[in-house]
Amino acid sequence: MASLELAQPHANIKQSQHHVSSKPISTTSGDYDTANSLEVRKYLRTYGLTPPVVESFEVQAQRCLKLLSMKPTPIEKYQYLTHLRATNVHLFYRLLADNIKDITPLIYTPTVGEACLRWSEIYTQPEGLYLSYSDRGNLHTILANWPHNVEITVVTDGSRILGLGDLGVNGMGIPVGKLALYTACAGIRPDATLPLQLDLGTNNKAFREDPLYMGSRIPKISPEEERDFLDELMAALTERWPGIVIQFEDFKNPFPALERYKDIYTCFNDDVQGTGAVIVGGFINAVRASGVPVKDHRAIFLGAGSAGVGVAKQIVEYFIKEGLTEEEARRKFWFVDSNGLVTLDRGDKLADHKVYFAREDNDGKQIQSLSRLIEYVKPTILMGLSTIGGAFNRDILERMARLNDKPIVFPLSNPSSKSECTFEEAVRYTEGRALFASGSPFPSLEFGGKTLTPGQGNNMYVFPGIGLGAILCKAVNVTQDMIYASAESLSTSLNAEEVAAGWLYPDIRRIREVSVVVTRGVIRAAQENGVDRELSLRGLADEQLDSYIRDRMYDPHRERENVADEVAQLIATASGGAHATTNGHGNGIAIRGPHL
Ligand SMILES: NC(=O)C1=CN([C@@H]2O[C@H](COP(=O)(O)OP(=O)(O)OC[C@H]3O[C@@H](n4cnc5c(N)ncnc54)[C@H](OP(=O)(O)O)[C@@H]3O)[C@@H](O)[C@H]2O)C=CC1
Ligand SMILES: CC(=O)C(=O)O
Numbered sequence: 001m002a003s004l005e006l007a008q009p010h011a012n013i014k015q016s017q018h019h020v021s022s023k024p025i026s027t028t029s030g031d032y033d034t035a036n037s038l039e040v041r042k043y044l045r046t047y048g049l050t051p052p053v054v055e056s057f058e059v060q061a062q063r064c065l066k067l068l069s070m071k072p073t074p075i076e077k078y079q080y081l082t083h084l085r086a087t088n089v090h091l092f093y094r095l096l097a098d099n100i101k102d103i104t105p106l107i108y109t110p111t112v113g114e115a116c117l118r119w120s121e122i123y124t125q126p127e128g129l130y131l132s133y134s135d136r137g138n139l140h141t142i143l144a145n146w147p148h149n150v151e152i153t154v155v156t157d158g159s160r161i162l163g164l165g166d167l168g169v170n171g172m173g174i175p176v177g178k179l180a181l182y183t184a185c186a187g188i189r190p191d192a193t194l195p196l197q198l199d200l201g202t203n204n205k206a207f208r209e210d211p212l213y214m215g216s217r218i219p220k221i222s223p224e225e226e227r228d229f230l231d232e233l234m235a236a237l238t239e240r241w242p243g244i245v246i247q248f249e250d251f252k253n254p255f256p257a258l259e260r261y262k263d264i265y266t267c268f269n270d271d272v273q274g275t276g277a278v279i280v281g282g283f284i285n286a287v288r289a290s291g292v293p294v295k296d297h298r299a300i301f302l303g304a305g306s307a308g309v310g311v312a313k314q315i316v317e318y319f320i321k322e323g324l325t326e327e328e329a330r331r332k333f334w335f336v337d338s339n340g341l342v343t344l345d346r347g348d349k350l351a352d353h354k355v356y357f358a359r360e361d362n363d364g365k366q367i368q369s370l371s372r373l374i375e376y377v378k379p380t381i382l383m384g385l386s387t388i389g390g391a392f393n394r395d396i397l398e399r400m401a402r403l404n405d406k407p408i409v410f411p412l413s414n415p416s417s418k419s420e421c422t423f424e425e426a427v428r429y430t431e432g433r434a435l436f437a438s439g440s441p442f443p444s445l446e447f448g449g450k451t452l453t454p455g456q457g458n459n460m461y462v463f464p465g466i467g468l469g470a471i472l473c474k475a476v477n478v479t480q481d482m483i484y485a486s487a488e489s490l491s492t493s494l495n496a497e498e499v500a501a502g503w504l505y506p507d508i509r510r511i512r513e514v515s516v517v518v519t520r521g522v523i524r525a526a527q528e529n530g531v532d533r534e535l536s537l538r539g540l541a542d543e544q545l546d547s548y549i550r551d552r553m554y555d556p557h558r559e560r561e562n563v564a565d566e567v568a569q570l571i572a573t574a575s576g577g578a579h580a581t582t583n584g585h586g587n588g589i590a591i592r593g594p595h596l
């Protein structure tokens with residue numbers, strides 16, 4: 001990409017005049033980077049348009065972090081980072097790579113939740129592609145407007161954004177945030193990512209009546225209309241970018257599309273499959289740490305939606321691998337939804353995805369409250385995927401602590417305001433004994449003379465590796481084995497210190513290394529399933545495969561050197577053909593050609 005962008009303005013002054021404005025959606029900006037050498041500036045014809053100094057990344061980062069700290073609220077920090085990404089994408093990713101723990105909460109959960117709630121208020125520039133229901137029949141033509149070659153897209157209809165409900169096209173923050181993590185965590189080039197927001201109507205009446213809302217002001221279309229629209233979309237995406245990996249995100253009812261497309265396209269659903277994998281990854285470590293044999297575990301799930309059922313299905317797979325029959329594994333789960341304990345006989349029509357785990361062995365008396373259900377089931381595991389902030393209150397946590405030496409408590413709803421409990425509450429009410437992971441980050445704390453660090457059970461540990469693995473091995477489909485492999489790989493990715501400290505997940509600061517391990521596992525499973533088309537990877541030993549993966553990861557730190565090298569090469573190639581000209585900005589600076 002860089003060579004294309006560099007060559008054009010030199011070869012064509014007219015284009016250079018419009019270099020910025022002709023690309024409203026630029027994911028390879030950086031022409032005005034204050035780290036550009038004088039040679040690069042001359043070549044790009046940006047000489048004089050930036051302050052004279054040539055800065056090191058360290059100095060740039062110092063300024064960015066200072067600016068960030070001057071923004072008083074998370075949403076203002078989010079806006080600053082959005083601006084930075086739009087104006088200097090490589091600097092943005094360098095900053096993110098070096099400060100992943102501090103910056104991720106500002107571009108992802110929890111801040112992205114507020115950004116989506118207020119999207120139409122804070123919108124300043126396009127960052128992805130919007131497709132409306134009224135565009136049906138023309139999707140392929142509209143996709144052609146996207147100016148880059150895409151390897152992966154994250155697509156949402158905005159109908160269930162985190163635990164915040166139907167936010168319509170305000171959901172765009174989610175594909176943007178997830179894809180920023182694909183780049184930061186797995187090194188997928190920013191210009192190969194497509195944030196895709198479907199505008200299929202919204203049942204959020206307040207949004208439909210808000211003059212600033214930026215989507216169609218119609219109620220959400222019917223499931224049949226959505227199916228036909230998605231049929232066209234999937235075909236159009238794959239025709240426009242053969243081999244594209246398609247990640248479904250934050251659909252209220254994701255199951256029909258997943259079933260319909262998983263064996264036809266290279267796609268997966270992050271909330272069902274990615275979440276299932278990441279929770280199994282940490283859960284394997286939690287089960288070991290609990291000291292309770294697999295056969296003696298019992299789980300209560302608060303929330304029986306796409307994420308809850310996705311997680312439980314993959315835990316069933318893990319229990320089976322540990323020697324249980326499927327029936328024994330299935331019966332270890334008790335689900336609670338907004339109508340109470342999910343049973344076959346409670347009188348309402350259960351959604352299809354709930355039937356598998358619905359119980360028939362209760363006497364009806366235990367279902368009136370979560371605390372009574374806890375006394376009845378005596379669970380070792382309490383999972384929260386309910387969107388009900390604070391649902392794991394003091395009473396619930398104390399009961400879990402009375403029943404278990406080391407209760408497994410995972411409040412996984414996002415953003416932080418929807419978390420079923422905080423880390424501090426879990427520590428306080430279980431006397432520091434809980435094996436804990438939450439969907440959104442919580443700070444470490446001191447307890448009993450020790451520093452305790454919470455796990456973050458968030459699909460960001462696996463989706464980058466699932467996507468990169470599928471891209472690199474050119475997978476035809478994303479199989480269940482590939483998803484499960486991501487979970488197993490994640491569980492093995494902790495280093496000796498992390499294991500010794502009792503962590504369930506690796507340090508987020510090592511996420512790129514973790515993504516290599518996950519990517520390798522995903523590729524190996526694709527090979528075993530025979531869905532890989534890049535057959536040359538089959539002969540590589542694990543270390544060779546790891547090097548192959550690392551070599552293909554976009555490294556924002558290398559990017560500036562790459563640009564400088566390319567310019568040097570272009571100058572060398574063109575030397576002898578120099579001629580006097582102006583730089584096209586009308587400011588009278590003479591550019592004598594590529595070698596001044
Ligand atoms: N940590 C992570 O990586 C991830 C976290 N999540 C989070 O999980 C949460 C749920 O997501 P998802 O499953 O997709 O959403 P869904 O809307 O599909 O599911 C929500 C579930 O919670 C149930 N629920 C709602 N209110 C109550 C209540 N008062 N008591 C008990 N149950 C209740 C709903 O019941 P009913 O079925 O009756 O409506 C439903 O079963 C979200 O906050 C999301 O952010 C999601 C993906 C990944
Ligand atoms: C993390 C995520 O995917 C969610 O909360 O929906």
Ligand SMILES: [Mg+2]
Pocket residue numbers: 162249250270271
């Ligand atoms: Mg999600």
